[in-house]
Every structure is written in structure tokens, then in C-alpha cells.
Amino acid sequence: MRGTFLWRNRVLLTGGVLLILSLHLISTGVHPGDLAARPESAFLEIISPVAAAFTHLSDGASSIERDYLDLVHVRDENAQLRIELARVKSDQARLAELEVENQHLGELLELRDALGTNAVAANVIGSDATGLSRTLVLSSGTDNGLRPGMAVLANQGVVGKIIAVSPNASRVLLIDDHNSALDGFDQRTRARGIVAGMVDDGLILKYADRSQDIRAGDTIVTSGLDGIFPRGLLVGSILSVHREGPGLFLGVKIAPAVDFRQLEQVLILTQPPPHLEDSDKD
Template structure:
């Protein structure tokens, strides 16, 4: 076979020869890899030892970042939900407070209306808008004044009893002197036995029933009423109840402490009596 003939045969069978050699080489490599140990295992071990920690670190870092990322969005959602719930709770509490206040006001007004009907007195209602609890005076301010027919000396009452009397009038407001003020004095009587005395304020939480002799019968719990004399307050209005008695004080009179019928720390709505005229002259 000459050279020309060999070249011709190579060109003719070039593709089958290359394909066959490729298949043989793949078979040899597969066979070598299946052997234990195979010739490439040291190189494989080296590559695995070098790359495995890197892949492990990358995997752990990715998982941690994924947890943080998803946790962040979860916390953001939770925080937003908590904010919404807190807002709804605050709205609910605010509405409940308003509802309770409306119920409380309705109950006070109901009692005041019942008292107004029972008392059968020409009165006008007003609301307390402020207090002046100074060292010298115990006063309150009302949201009605001269434009509403309020005049100096008008008695101020509520469903519990006597509150005080008007001492200053303005076009839209009025100032009342409370029963517990030191300058306040009311002609009073003990309901049980009609004993007379003067109920005077002390500037504190209690009043004193003055000028009752020690021999007179006064007991703790006795109701003290306005006598109506002098026209300062309607007759029979409750002033308070006897809280303590001391007959050991010097002099001929006993010291009688009286708790006012009105709770001045919770004073809100009041009634002003229009027909009772005070005999006191306006200063």
C-alpha cells in the first residue's frame, strides 16, 4: 500500500475512526473512575478539601442571610400589625371612656332632673367649669351669668344638697362661694329634734355646727338641714350629717363636726334657685 492509497483510506474512514477512538477514551476514563482507588482520586481529594469549606461557608452565610431577610420582613409585618392593634385598642379605650362619661353624665342629669321635679322650685341648670381653692376662699365658676338671669346671692344646690351661693356675676359666667368656705354661714337645724345652730365652713372638708349648747341632744349621723330663715337657702335642703361631737371643749357650746352632703371633689352640674331672695345686701 503506497502513501497515496493510505491517505485515501484515512480520508474515507476519518469520521468512523475518530468516533471509535472517542468512545474508547470515554470507556477508559469511566472504567478508571470506577476503580478504587482510581488514578484521579488524589487530585479529586485535593479539590474537594479546598472547595468544600468555601461552599459550606457560602451555604451557611446564604442561609443566615435568608433567615435574617425573611425575619426582618416578618418582624416588619408583626410590628405593623402590632401598631394597628394598638391603634384599634386606643380607639376602643377612647370610645369606652367617652361612653362611660356619657352614661355618668346622663345619670347625674337624671338625678338632677328628678330632684328638680320633686323640689318644685324655679331653677336653672349650670355646669361647673373651674375651681378656685385658694388659701382664703373656696369658690367655683359656672358657665352661666347675667345674660342667663343669674344674679348675686342666688342659692346653688344639686341633688345631694346645698352647694353654696352666687357671690360674683359676669355676663356669661358666675362665681359661687362653696359651703365649706370660712366666710360661709347658714342658719341650720337638726332634723331629728329641730335644734337650731349656725353651720359654718372651715376651709377644709368639714363644716362646724356652732352655738349648740352641751346639754342639747345631738348624735353622730343626724341630718343637718337649712332652716330657710334669712332666705339664703330653701327650707329643708340638706346641708350635711354630723360626723363627730366633742363636749369637752371649753365653753358652754359643744363642737359638732359636719360632713357636707355635697362631694365638692366631684361637683359637676348644679341648679341655681331663682325665687329665694337673700336678705344680705350686696357689698
């Protein structure tokens, strides 16, 4: 019976003994080397590695948390820097484009001053989409004083003439369209002909007499006799001259001075060539 009582109450009895021992240690104190200090020393010896491990894990967790927060901060800063860099590049591209446009506009204004005539600059905003004709669409129209028949130029040379207008836009027939024609001549030999476009692309000089000295590489300029383009504007250079066959005229192919596909800005002459005005006054 006694053994059964002790066994059944072992937890309570053990707790009481430990409590009494603790109270004794607190009341009397423990000196180094005492027997009572040995259990505590053993307990500290056992618990110290565990405590150290927990401290290390805690420090490691804190370090990982700090590193993570630093990484998130750096990532956010990098994202912001990328946004700022993209904005700077966009601004640089916009400024570079404005600089190029201003340069082209300045060259067009110099051309206007050299011609000594009234003119309007316009942006190219479109081109023919059907392939049936070769035209450009400009950003200026009747509100800017434009009307059909006006000459259109670029810094490099002749572009074409206006064939249709609206208040804020106009359409230009390019000189390489098969419906286009202008009076021109060989600057070296003064041989005249009609510069016309071909259906399958390109320019030719029509009605050039076979007796004329016309060679590849010669420069073709406007004669001013068509009443649209002033005299002496660059049209292009001769690519080839064919004399085969019994015909009266030479077969002359011309390379345009202007790359029509690269045009961004043009100059429209808003008054006829000066010498035609003078002849009208007479």
C-alpha cells in the same frame, strides 16, 4: 535557551494545551471510565462541596432576608395594633366619662323635679386658688339666667350660693366658708341654729341653745327661713356636741353632706323657694 523560552511562555503554552484538550473532549465525547474523564471527576469531587456550601449560604441568606422582612412586617403590625388599642381605650374612657356625666346630670334633673322649681345645671370648672376663701367657679353665668344670691345644690345636699357672675361663668361661696351662713335645724328635735363655716375648715351650728337635745349623728337640714334655700335640704350630720363652759349655746360641729373637692356638676335654683313666693303674693 530552549528552557528559558518554555519558562517564559509557560502560561501561554499551558493555556494552549488545556484548550486543545478541551476541544478534543468536546469533539470525541467522554465515556464513564475513560482516562480523560478522571480529571473531570476529580474536579467535580473537589468543586461539589464548595458549590454546596455556596448554595447553603445563598439559601441561608435568602431565609435570613425573608425572616427579617417578616419581622419588620410583624413589628409594623404590632405598632399599628398598639395605636388602635390606645384609640379604643381612649374611646372607652370617653364613653365611660360621658356615661358618668349623664348619670350625674340625670340625678340633678330628678332633684330639680323633686323640688318643683326652675333650675340650671352647670359644670364645676375651678376652685379658689388663694386659700383665703372657699369658692367654686361654674361654667354658667348671666347668659344662663344666673345672678348673685341663688342657691347651689348637689345630689348629696347643699353646696353654697352664687356671689359673683359674668356672662359665661359664676363664683359660688361654699357653706364651709367662714363668711357663709344659712338657717338650719336638727331634723330629729327641730332645734334651730345658724350653719356657718369656720376659718380653720369645717362647719358649726351656731346659736343652738344649751337646753336643746342635740346629739352626735343627728341630721341638719335647711329651714327655708333664710330666703335662699328651700326647706328640708340636707346640710350634713352632727360630728360632736360640747357643753363645757358657762356660755348660753352649745358647741356643735357638723360634717358636710357634700364633698366639695369632688364636685363636678351642680344645680342652681333660679327662683326663690316656693313658700317665699307665695308669701310675697300675699
